[in-house]
Every structure is written in C-alpha cells, then in structure tokens.
Amino acid sequence: MKKLWNIMVVDDEEVMRESLAAWLREDGYSVDTAESGNDAIVKTNKREYAIYFIDLKMPGGHDGIETMMEIRKIHSDASIIIVTAYATVDTAITAMKEGAQEYIVKPCNPEEISLLVNRIIKIKNLQRENSILRKKLTKQYSFCDIISKNPKMMEIFGLIKEVASLRSTVMIQGESGTGKELIARAIHFSGDRAGKPFIGVSCAALTESLLESELFGHEKGSFTGATGQKKGKFEIAEGGTIFLDEIGDISPKLQLNLLRILQERNFYRVGGMEQIDIDVRVIAATNRNLEDAVREGKFRDDLFYRLNVINIHLPALRDRKEDIPLLVHNFIEHIGPELGREVNDISEGALKILLNHNWPGNVRELENAVERAIVTCKTKVLTEEDFIFLNNHGREKIEWSIPSELTLEEIENQAITATLHRTHGNIKEASTILGVDRSTLYDRIKKYNLPRN
Amino acid sequence: MNAIYLVQFGTIDEEIISPLEVCLWQVFGFDVKRLNPLPDPAFALDQKSGQWNSSLILKDLVRRVPDDAIRLLGITERDLFIPMLSFVFGHAQLNGPAAVISLARLRQEFYRLPPNAPVFHHRIMKEAVHELGHTFGLVHCHDPLCAMSLSNIIQHVDKKNGELCSNCSILFEEFTNHRRRNNGMEMQR
Numbered sequence: 001m002k003k004l005w006n007i008m009v010v011d012d013e014e015v016m017r018e019s020l021a022a023w024l025r026e027d028g029y030s031v032d033t034a035e036s037g038n039d040a041i042v043k044t045n046k047r048e049y050a051i052y053f054i055d056l057k058m059p060g061g062h063d064g065i066e067t068m069m070e071i072r073k074i075h076s077d078a079s080i081i082i083v084t085a086y087a088t089v090d091t092a093i094t095a096m097k098e099g100a101q102e103y104i105v106k107p108c109n110p111e112e113i114s115l116l117v118n119r120i121i122k123i124k125n126l127q128r129e130n131s132i133l134r135k136k137l138t139k140q141y142s143f144c145d146i147i148s149k150n151p152k153m154m155e156i157f158g159l160i161k162e163v164a165s166l167r168s169t170v171m172i173q174g175e176s177g178t179g180k181e182l183i184a185r186a187i188h189f190s191g192d193r194a195g196k197p198f199i200g201v202s203c204a205a206l207t208e209s210l211l212e213s214e215l216f217g218h219e220k221g222s223f224t225g226a227t228g229q230k231k232g233k234f235e236i237a238e239g240g241t242i243f244l245d246e247i248g249d250i251s252p253k254l255q256l257n258l259l260r261i262l263q264e265r266n267f268y269r270v271g272g273m274e275q276i277d278i279d280v281r282v283i284a285a286t287n288r289n290l291e292d293a294v295r296e297g298k299f300r301d302d303l304f305y306r307l308n309v310i311n312i313h314l315p316a317l318r319d320r321k322e323d324i325p326l327l328v329h330n331f332i333e334h335i336g337p338e339l340g341r342e343v344n345d346i347s348e349g350a351l352k353i354l355l356n357h358n359w360p361g362n363v364r365e366l367e368n369a370v371e372r373a374i375v376t377c378k379t380k381v382l383t384e385e386d387f388i389f390l391n392n393h394g395r396e397k398i399e400w401s402i403p404s405e406l407t408l409e410e411i412e413n414q415a416i417t418a419t420l421h422r423t424h425g426n427i428k429e430a431s432t433i434l435g436v437d438r439s440t441l442y443d444r445i446k447k448y449n450l451p452r453n
Numbered sequence: 454m455n456a457i458y459l460v461q462f463g464t465i466d467e468e469i470i471s472p473l474e475v476c477l478w479q480v481f482g483f484d485v486k487r488l489n490p491l492p493d494p495a496f497a498l499d500q501k502s503g504q505w506n507s508s509l510i511l512k513d514l515v516r517r518v519p520d521d522a523i524r525l526l527g528i529t530e531r532d533l534f535i536p537m538l539s540f541v542f543g544h545a546q547l548n549g550p551a552a553v554i555s556l557a558r559l560r561q562e563f564y565r566l567p568p569n570a571p572v573f574h575h576r577i578m579k580e581a582v583h584e585l586g587h588t589f590g591l592v593h594c595h596d597p598l599c600a601m602s603l604s605n606i607i608q609h610v611d612k613k614n615g616e617l618c619s620n621c622s623i624l625f626e627e628f629t630n631h632r633r634r635n636n637g638m639e640m641q642r
Contacts (some may be wrong), residue, residue: 019508019535025547027603028592083537107502107539111605 005050005121007031010040010067011083012058016106020053023110024117037062041070048075050124051117056084056091065098072099076379077127079120083108131344134329144186146179147330150320156183156312163310164191169262171247171307172285174314175424177364180285181243183312187283188241196240199233203254204246212254213270222271234267234278241281247307248288248299259303282307316424317359317366324354327363331370332382343374346382353387358422358429413448416441420450457481457585458522460488460514462529465556468570469577470528476578480600480616481585481625483523491517494529507533507544507553514551524588526581527553542604543580545587552584558607572611579615580604586617589628594621 007029011017014035021031032047034040038061040054052071056064068080081102082095092103102116143157163170164187172180181200188198206214209223217232233242244250250258261267266277284307293299317324328346336343346354350373359365373386406414416434423429431441444450457477459470474485497509510527518525533555534540542559545552559576561569582600594601597609599618604610617625 013536015508015536020537022547023535023538023541026545026587026592106537107534108537109605110538110541113538114603114605 007051008049009053010034011055037067040067044071044074049078051120052078052080053083054080056082068100069098144189146182146186147326148323150323152315160186160190167281168309169307170283170310172312175316175362176287177362178314179363184243184283193240197237198241199237200243201233202245204249208251216267216269218270219272234280237280239279241283244284246286247284248286248290248293255300255303262306317362321355325351327366328370331367335371335374339374341374342380343377344380349384350382350387353384357390416444417450456484456486456522458486458488458519458525460527461490463493465528472574473578473581480582504534505531507535507541510553511544511551518550524585525551526585530556532557543584545584547587548590549588552588554580554584576610579610579613582615589625591621591624594618
C-alpha cells in the first residue's frame, strides 16, 4: 500500500532533505525532493503527493508557509507537515491556521515521524477505501441512471422490470424534477422495445394546433405553412415508445384524439385521409393531480383510465432524503469531469445543508445546485460556503424589512401562504418553520381561507 | 564480488565481530571478510549534539568499498544521527554498497540497565542484518518478527528475531538471482 503514496521533502539544505528522503524510502515510500518552494510547486504540478515535509525557513522565493499555501491550491487534500529547527508557538499557530496538518521540530524523534506518517497514510487509505466503496454503493443503488436506495423507489425499479416488456400504457406522476422522463426511459430501455425509438414530447410547450401536428403529422397544404407532408411523433416512434410529458395540459380536442389512438391503435395525419396503423407504447407523465382534474371535468375520465393502466407515483426528493448523499456523490463524479473541475468530495457540513433543504425542484434542483457549487468551488471539496446560495441558507444574509402598509393580519396571512407554498402544503413542516403548533396553523388557514398548497 | 566486508571504526571487541561474521554468512550466504580497522570518525562529530553524522560516515565508507566486495558494513561505538532525526541505530544506502551500525544504543547501559552481553550481541546481529538488508534493496517489513521491520526504539529491536521473514527472503533471493543473471551476461560479453 505504501508504494501508492508519494511523499515530497522540501528543504533548501541538501543534507536535511536527502537524509529524510532516504529514511522514508527505507520505509517503502516513493519520495521526491525539492530544494525550494518554487521547485516543489513545479513538481506538484506534474505529480500528486500525499504528504509534504516542508521546511519553514527557506531563502528566496516562497518560505514554508507560502509554499504550503500554493501547494494546497493545486492539491487541496495533500497533508502538509511543516518542519523547523526553531520552534516558536507563533509559527506553529500560523502553520496550523494556514492548513498544516502537523508541525515538527528537527531533529525529530524517528518514532514521532513514523507514527505521524503512518497515521496520515492510514487516513488516506481509509479515504481511498471510502471513495471506492461509495462508487460501489452508487452502482448497487443505480437502475438505468436512476440512483436510489429509498424503499418506494426500489419498488418502482421492481415494477419497471415487470412492466418493461408489456404494451400497457403507463402513467407517471410526480412533482417537477423527480425524474419522470428517466423512469420512462428506464421502462423503454429495459424492455423489448429498447432497440426501437424512444420519442419524448412536452405537451405543455406547444399550442394545440402545433402539438396536434407534432404528434400526428400533417399533409401538404393542410394548414397555412404546411408546405410538405410531415410525419408525426407517433409515426416516428413506430415499434417503440412515445413519452407524453405534462399530459395534464392538453386540450379537450387532443384528449379525444389521443383516446382514439389508444383505443383503435391508428390515426390520421392532420388534413390526411389515410389511416395509419401504429404499434407504439404510450407513457404519459404529469406533475398535476389528474384525479382532481377528472373530478373537475378538465380531463376526460375515459382517457385517464386508458392512460392510467400502470401507475407510477414518484416520491419527491424531500420524501427520500436518504438518497441525497448518493445523488450528490454521483453528480460530483460526473459533473466535475464534464466541467473540467477537480472536485471529488463534499464536506459533512455542506451535506447537512443539502439534507435540510426542502428541494421544491427535486432532483433537478439538487443537480443544478451541485453544478453551481462545483463551478464556484475553490478546493477539491464542496463546503458549506459553496451552497450559500440555497434559499434557507442565504436567507439569513438578506435584510428583511416589514412592508409599511400591511396590517399584522395581512403580514401573518402572507407569511403562512408563503410557508405553505414552500412546504407544498405540508402542515407539519410549515408549523415547525413558523414556530406554531399544527392546530394553530389549521385555525389560521381556516381564518384566512388559505389554499393548502 | 562475493564478500560482505566488515570494517570497524576504532576498536571493537573481537567477541562482537567474530559471531557477527558467522551470523551474516548464515543469513546472506556470502563470504564475510574484514578491512583493516579505521580510526574513530572524528570528521563526522557534530559538536552541537555530541553525536556522529551517519550520512558523512556513509559517504566515507562508499569510497572504501573493495573491488571484490558485494557490500561494506561499518561498525562504530559512536552514537549516530542523521540531520533530520535525533538518532539512528544504523544507516544504509537503499540499494547502495555501504551501511553503518552504531553499538551505542544497543547496550543495556545506555538505558541505565546492567550490562547483558547476550542481549547486546543479539541486537548487533539484528541491526547488521537490517542495515545490510536495505543495501540489498529490502524496505521495512510489516512482520514485527522480521529483521527488516522498522525499529525506532530498542524494544522494537528486541522484538524481532534477527532473520528475514519468508517474504523478505524471497525478495533477497530475487536480488541474488538477478545479480547472478547480470554477472552471467557480463561473462558472456
């Protein structure tokens, strides 16, 4: 294991650096030496060292502390031991404050150096082991790019495997950012249709006529601007899967067309006379409560039942917080290299902030937060400071003044409304945030006639 | 090039040198010869610490390695140190031709204990094998009973048994086989 770790000895006195280097080599370590701070920095740019022994006083260029600071900019996780012939409390404090792991006075007791190096290497071995195990864990909890160890999610993974090769329609429900499209892809790519197209359509992004043309295609001259025949997404997805995202937003006319396709397995292009038979599996998704929309008459019940043959309800990230560390490490592993940033871990404090955040935007918001932190991070480890932008952390920094024209009741009304909105109607969480018990909060909701979410 | 040479700085008791010769022959399998004794290494004395700088002694020894020597081991009564460390029991060049051991801290008297000749002699053999092991490319061994295990305090020296463990023996065999192959190639040329 020792050969895995490189050590650098930085000292302007040849006899000092060579004697320590030779002693460490006898212990099986790979040791390089540098005669100055500049030399050490140049070598650090070419090779990674686990431990640095740096002499405090070196003439010209960088002294020991400056050298240490420069090296930590390159390898933030390097362990640095400051060596000096003259021990003073002040220099020891400065060295430790600037990030030195240890401070030793030469000549040192051989036992002291052995114990010190062994201790550091032991920690580094544990960190390495931890990183390997974490990667294995991510693989264990990963299913078609979806990472989770949440029991509900595990059930969903099982369901996906069971239904992957069926033709039945699937309805995926869940808040925005919970990974509905990933689930749809997982169903498609785990089943017999994997070799055929997977076509995604966002139903909310287009107007009714455009969406109609997009889904079913059109014939030349069927409407102004239809200069040629165009195949619709259903035709393109032949043999495969069409994923209709935000299905709750489609118009009654399109609801009817879609119902017809699901019943008859054929359709007509816009302006077309030819019946086109299709073999396409439909997976629909929505972040709305479609049952309510059916009750309110906004969504056809017959279409809902056609779509809702297999129902998958994705939990919000706040309901599967145990997945946050797994997801964060996975994002760090993938986003870091993509952005060309050498970030490989997150501090416990930073993880705590992420665990305490409510994540209204779910996994997507978490991914964006990690990406933003990686971009602004100055070391190899994401810390609390890198997540200061998150609402509940940064909020403390914002000066808040009471709007002058509001009554106390109006302020209370606004505070409760905002908190309920933020907690998505979760009374328990909102009451904790507001510092009142649940019955008081219910009273106020009734009093101000507030919607729950 | 088949002999390990021993050289003493100043006067070393014959009762120490003779058993050491036998021990090194048994462990390493090379003939053990002696160079004429050298004077006390005054050039390596550090006035400030009152100890002798083993790096300087090693430099001196390297110049004295005889042509037929595979390795040269210096033996001194002086207390040794290397500039970074407060003391060393011995010092060797990893994969190099020379090593030196100090008898000063191997004596029971150094620890204010009554003299004990068998313990003292045993320690000398262990340290001699340890430092010569480094010259044959062996690094510290995790087996606390192996002669190549790291000894920072005298208790560590006493714990080991003076022989190479099976792993270190294999590595040493590798070294000698490699050397034989190289010598064979030299002869063919």
